[in-house]
Amino acid sequence: MNHPMPHLSLLKRALPDAFVEVLSTRFGTRFSMTEAIRLHHGRDESAFDPMLPDAVVFAHSTEEVADIVKLCSQYEVPVIPYGTGSSLEGHLLAIRGGISLDVSEMNQVVAVNAEDLTATVQAGVTRKALNVHIKDTGLFFPIDPGADASLGGMAATRASGTNAVRYGTMRENVVSLTVVTAAGKIIKTARRARKSSAGYDLTRIFVGSEGTLGIITEVTVKLYPHPEAISAAICNFATVEDAVHCVITTIQMGVPVARVEFLDAAFVKAVNVHSKLTLKESPLLLFEFHGSEASVKEQAELVQEIATDHNGMEFTWATNPEDRTKLWSARHNAYFAGLQVKPGTRAITTDVCVPISKLAESISTTVADCEQSSLPSLILGHVGDGNYHVMLLVDPAKPEEFVEAEKINHALVSRAIQMDGTCTGEHGVGLHKMPFLIEEHGEDALDLMRALKRAFDPKNIMNPGKIVALD
Amino acid sequence: MNHPMPHLSLLKRALPDAFVEVLSTRFGTRFSMTEAIRLHHGRDESAFDPMLPDAVVFAHSTEEVADIVKLCSQYEVPVIPYGTGSSLEGHLLAIRGGISLDVSEMNQVVAVNAEDLTATVQAGVTRKALNVHIKDTGLFFPIDPGADASLGGMAATRASGTNAVRYGTMRENVVSLTVVTAAGKIIKTARRARKSSAGYDLTRIFVGSEGTLGIITEVTVKLYPHPEAISAAICNFATVEDAVHCVITTIQMGVPVARVEFLDAAFVKAVNVHSKLTLKESPLLLFEFHGSEASVKEQAELVQEIATDHNGMEFTWATNPEDRTKLWSARHNAYFAGLQVKPGTRAITTDVCVPISKLAESISTTVADCEQSSLPSLILGHVGDGNYHVMLLVDPAKPEEFVEAEKINHALVSRAIQMDGTCTGEHGVGLHKMPFLIEEHGEDALDLMRALKRAFDPKNIMNPGKIVALD
Numbered sequence: 001m002n003h004p005m006p007h008l009s010l011l012k013r014a015l016p017d018a019f020v021e022v023l024s025t026r027f028g029t030r031f032s033m034t035e036a037i038r039l040h041h042g043r044d045e046s047a048f049d050p051m052l053p054d055a056v057v058f059a060h061s062t063e064e065v066a067d068i069v070k071l072c073s074q075y076e077v078p079v080i081p082y083g084t085g086s087s088l089e090g091h092l093l094a095i096r097g098g099i100s101l102d103v104s105e106m107n108q109v110v111a112v113n114a115e116d117l118t119a120t121v122q123a124g125v126t127r128k129a130l131n132v133h134i135k136d137t138g139l140f141f142p143i144d145p146g147a148d149a150s151l152g153g154m155a156a157t158r159a160s161g162t163n164a165v166r167y168g169t170m171r172e173n174v175v176s177l178t179v180v181t182a183a184g185k186i187i188k189t190a191r192r193a194r195k196s197s198a199g200y201d202l203t204r205i206f207v208g209s210e211g212t213l214g215i216i217t218e219v220t221v222k223l224y225p226h227p228e229a230i231s232a233a234i235c236n237f238a239t240v241e242d243a244v245h246c247v248i249t250t251i252q253m254g255v256p257v258a259r260v261e262f263l264d265a266a267f268v269k270a271v272n273v274h275s276k277l278t279l280k281e282s283p284l285l286l287f288e289f290h291g292s293e294a295s296v297k298e299q300a301e302l303v304q305e306i307a308t309d310h311n312g313m314e315f316t317w318a319t320n321p322e323d324r325t326k327l328w329s330a331r332h333n334a335y336f337a338g339l340q341v342k343p344g345t346r347a348i349t350t351d352v353c354v355p356i357s358k359l360a361e362s363i364s365t366t367v368a369d370c371e372q373s374s375l376p377s378l379i380l381g382h383v384g385d386g387n388y389h390v391m392l393l394v395d396p397a398k399p400e401e402f403v404e405a406e407k408i409n410h411a412l413v414s415r416a417i418q419m420d421g422t423c424t425g426e427h428g429v430g431l432h433k434m435p436f437l438i439e440e441h442g443e444d445a446l447d448l449m450r451a452l453k454r455a456f457d458p459k460n461i462m463n464p465g466k467i468v469a470l471d
Numbered sequence: 472m473n474h475p476m477p478h479l480s481l482l483k484r485a486l487p488d489a490f491v492e493v494l495s496t497r498f499g500t501r502f503s504m505t506e507a508i509r510l511h512h513g514r515d516e517s518a519f520d521p522m523l524p525d526a527v528v529f530a531h532s533t534e535e536v537a538d539i540v541k542l543c544s545q546y547e548v549p550v551i552p553y554g555t556g557s558s559l560e561g562h563l564l565a566i567r568g569g570i571s572l573d574v575s576e577m578n579q580v581v582a583v584n585a586e587d588l589t590a591t592v593q594a595g596v597t598r599k600a601l602n603v604h605i606k607d608t609g610l611f612f613p614i615d616p617g618a619d620a621s622l623g624g625m626a627a628t629r630a631s632g633t634n635a636v637r638y639g640t641m642r643e644n645v646v647s648l649t650v651v652t653a654a655g656k657i658i659k660t661a662r663r664a665r666k667s668s669a670g671y672d673l674t675r676i677f678v679g680s681e682g683t684l685g686i687i688t689e690v691t692v693k694l695y696p697h698p699e700a701i702s703a704a705i706c707n708f709a710t711v712e713d714a715v716h717c718v719i720t721t722i723q724m725g726v727p728v729a730r731v732e733f734l735d736a737a738f739v740k741a742v743n744v745h746s747k748l749t750l751k752e753s754p755l756l757l758f759e760f761h762g763s764e765a766s767v768k769e770q771a772e773l774v775q776e777i778a779t780d781h782n783g784m785e786f787t788w789a790t791n792p793e794d795r796t797k798l799w800s801a802r803h804n805a806y807f808a809g810l811q812v813k814p815g816t817r818a819i820t821t822d823v824c825v826p827i828s829k830l831a832e833s834i835s836t837t838v839a840d841c842e843q844s845s846l847p848s849l850i851l852g853h854v855g856d857g858n859y860h861v862m863l864l865v866d867p868a869k870p871e872e873f874v875e876a877e878k879i880n881h882a883l884v885s886r887a888i889q890m891d892g893t894c895t896g897e898h899g900v901g902l903h904k905m906p907f908l909i910e911e912h913g914e915d916a917l918d919l920m921r922a923l924k925r926a927f928d929p930k931n932i933m934n935p936g937k938i939v940a941l942d
Contacts, residue, residue: 114723115828116826159668188912191891193891195631195640195897196896197630197822199908201678208671208672213671292766356586387666421662452927454926
């Protein structure tokens with residue numbers, strides 16, 4: 001399978017003078033063609049080399065985004081929306097030049113409808129900023145990818161995180177979007193009702209579309225009441241298999257765990273170093289339980305029994321909020337902890353998701369692959385969903401290490417697909433996962449995706465060349 | 472707004488001889504042009520007069536469906552998939568003739584993956600048949616529209632029902648679909664992983680597409696472990712407002728009720744007659760709680776407190792399974808109970824869903840409208856979602872009663888949309904709700920829906936003239 005490394009390909013076109021003139025007049029210092037700003041917008045957290053947009057515009061409103069897109073449509077200039085730059089699969093690389101449309105300054109919370117358990121935010125509001133904003137309402141927004149990503153970006157990549165096993169992903173938690181279409185029209189994808197059967201699901205079409213069908217400018221999400229009680233616990237296991245089977249049983253018994261995260265021994269060690277913790281360095285599950293006092297107690301007791309049945313070691317509890325926060329911060333910083341295992345390396349991360357019945361086999365075969373490799377590797381995952389990541393550290397100066405990492409990646413993704421799983425559980429397609437879509441979906445389904453792309457973006461200006469390439 | 476009553480319009484074309492010849496040779500007695508069979512397939516549970524397809528084909532496999540659709544594409548013959556005929560908004564009417572493709576004999580459960588909490592069924596399997604099939608697994612499928620609808624039809628209309636407040640709708644519970652496209656290709660919309668970010672959400676594009684983008688032939692759905700404990704309770708209220716405010720508080724406090732149904736006094740009376748019950752004939756809430764013994768007890772106590780705060784009368788408990796089944800059967804037969812309030816009438820049912828903060832206002836103004844009308848009216852709803860139905864009984868011989876019912880319907884749907892709600896929470900668009908889509912979505916969003924329809928069905932043969940009309 002041909003891997004579309006962006007440096008292999010693809011013309012970069014200069015921006016038309018008239019286009020530059022209009023934008024620089026209208027946006028002043030919010031329009032930039034300087035190298036540093038373009039560089040900042042031409043990369044993400046993937047291992048790809050940067051590919052710079054020709055210019056960057058900072059928008060402050062949906063109407064500004066619409067005007068910019070109209071101009072891009074008129075001049076057929078590619079446009080790539082940019083939130084916090086935390087995507088992991090090359091989504092933001094300007095492989096055909098054009099402009100990066102930065103929405104990070106669209107950072108206003110538009111409305112909090114606490115009584116309806118919804119909030120509407122501009123696309124640049126981050127998940128943490130939203131939670132700070134609503135902290136006095138008794139509500140919270142649960143979706144938590146590792147980074148403090150923007151809600152627009154999270155919707156665009158169909159993100160999830162550690163709470164998805166209980167609260168779902170962006171797919172389930174976006175109520176409605178404001179979108180600027182490829183023609184520069186402003187639409188709302190849905191009303192604010194909890195459910196609707198009123199026509200095609202435009203919301204779900206744009207969730208996960210990675211900027212290729214339109215630009216998300218506002219997001220209405222579901223909020224949840226803070227649980228009356230929360231407790232968190234760590235349980236170590238002697239083997240990866242025991243840990244994974246403990247998770248499988250927990251899910252199959254329907255225990256409503258809020259979080260269940262797996263870290264292999266290498267990741268535990270990295271997290272210990274990075275976050276100054278003293279966790280026992282063997283495969284580990286990190287649980288969190290939400291509910292009433294009685295329900296949390298019940299869930300915890302049941303999971304402890306299940307863990308014991310799978311040779312789990314003692315539970316360590318983190319009942320007070322400070323300890324819990326420390327633990328989950330460490331988990332959220334795992335990516336950066338992993339990078340520091342071998343300073344100067346880059347990470348090639350994978351992200352597969354398999355039916356839970358296949359999880360043990362999927363992880364075990366991957367562990368075996370990694371053990372045969374010379375590359376440092378770390379495994380962690382939102383295993384309650386059957387979703388896990390492998391982080392392979394490669395020396396940027398050694399192309400052969402990239403090749404080796406991609407070989408491991410390719411094998412494990414192919415196995416996941418053969419197990420009726422997916423090539424990406426939550427990171428999205430970007431550039432890195434494009435070669436796997438044919439294997440996962442088949443040619444006829446990809447034809448429908450291309451038909452959708454052509455229908456919504458006939459000039460192919462919206463983040464062109466991502467998810468499905470049209471030419 | 473022009474109401475597209477199908478009898479007003481639309482040419483019916485005779486089937487090409489060669490088309491008939493091929494189908495009758497291939498399908499024998501499973502291809503029919505007899506009046507009785509066409510009549511059975513040219514209507515649903517809506518108040519519309521039937522509009523007959525020119526022929527009916529009974530398919531037994533996805534491959535047969537694909538072959539039929541290829542032929543329809545070749546001869547540009549409209550094709551309307553048919554499950555159990557229980558849709559409510561005119562979805563099945565053959566307004567442009569063509570064939571009805573009956574999948575009711577595709578009634579095999581393809582796979583039960585108990586360990587993954589999923590089942591895959593052919594499109595003609597009904598929700599009750601699925602639950603009978605899996606009864607020994609300890610799992611159940613929760614989505615329960617009033618009728619014993621087919622899973623294919625439920626996916627096609629984005630159906631829900633009484634359990635949606637806890638378990639979600641078909642939008643959240645379809646994992647993957649097998650679909651025959653308008654070109655007669657067979658695709659799978661997704662793998663069986665619990666989550667995925669691998670490209671456009673084809674699953675959600677087909678869920679709710681009402682046969683207008685392709686024909687669903689297999690459905691993979693989520694299953695849930697039977698809760699350890701279940702209890703149900705009835706609580707009467709003196710006023711509609713008190714009942715609705717009780718629900719609003721329950722939802723806002725995050726109590727994980729499994730079901731909370733509202734019936735107005737008229738519906739309680741109808742249900743008493745139809746199901747030989749002796750429920751107190753005032754506005755009523757019917758609750759069900761799922762969970763562990765302790766959690767169910769906790770939820771019930773909390774809701775009792777909330778009900779007391781809203782002047783609720785005594786709770787009546789149905790703890791044993793027989794009593795519960797009787798109660799929920801009565802609820803599910805409410806539609807037929809309502810019809811018998813005035814024998815010989817037809818029902819015009821509405822189906823709006825509003826943000827929960829607007830529910831009391833929405834229902835109260837509707838009650839006032841109904842009280843001013845001479846038509847018998849009954850209100851019930853899945854009020855935990857903000858979703859309710861009004862059933863207006865009209866004499867088929869009196870056109871003025873249809874006009875009056877539609878006037879009430881129009882006013883209440885418009886109000887719902889103004890409240891940021893939707894013109895249909897769960898019944899779908901069909902013919903009856905088409906006029907409201909412009910008000911709900913706006914012209915630019917409808918343009919995208921039309922672009923999607925054209926991209927997926929360029930010859931406009933898939934249930935043409937429904938959801939969005941292209942000509």
